[in-house]
Amino acid sequence: MIRLELASSWEFPRGSAGRSYLIRVPLTEDGAIDTAALESQPARATVRRHWPNQADMVGHLERTPVGYAIRYEMNGNSGADGHGDHLLFQFGADAIRVGEQIFLTEPDGRQLRFRIASLQ
Template structure:
């Protein structure tokens, strides 16, 4: 198992035909040799699973990745969006449904769908993995 930093960039869409590197996430996750999320390590060291959301013309959002019954979510620090799918925990954190990674390996160039804090679903590509 190795902790990896995964960069997700907005993939091609109607609004962004070439995608957008200015709309991205950096996600730190424990991955097995096969590239699958190591759920045991994630459960034993949850504070290491960090996320930073970079969005053009918006302040960065920082948080931690947390497992949910539907997949994974980001628990944002401080004033996160209370309109997020996961709502607020009442302690200044908000939970936003982020993505669902199944048993498939996380691979460079693959695309995944993310649900943004406002509930809008966007497609992202795995731009780097190291």
């Protein structure tokens, strides 16, 4: 499991551990996303977005040609186009390391920087 926490930003100069993503995804022994395992059992790759004073958003992680996307189930369905909101981000083929930072595109289009807080 990968835990991402909001990194420093204009609104949160010290970041915010309360604004986080928990990503359950298979990792290789060296800490990279195991794309073969992800593709063979996609339902096991789940995501939970936690924001204070908001209901958690739950979705599934999917590999795309440009990185990874989270498909959210919205109000019991998956949106007018058959899919929920997308959040695109890139993890390279290299190991994911605690302390590294990545940018996520939120469902509203904002790009936010997150820190990899833990790996399990």
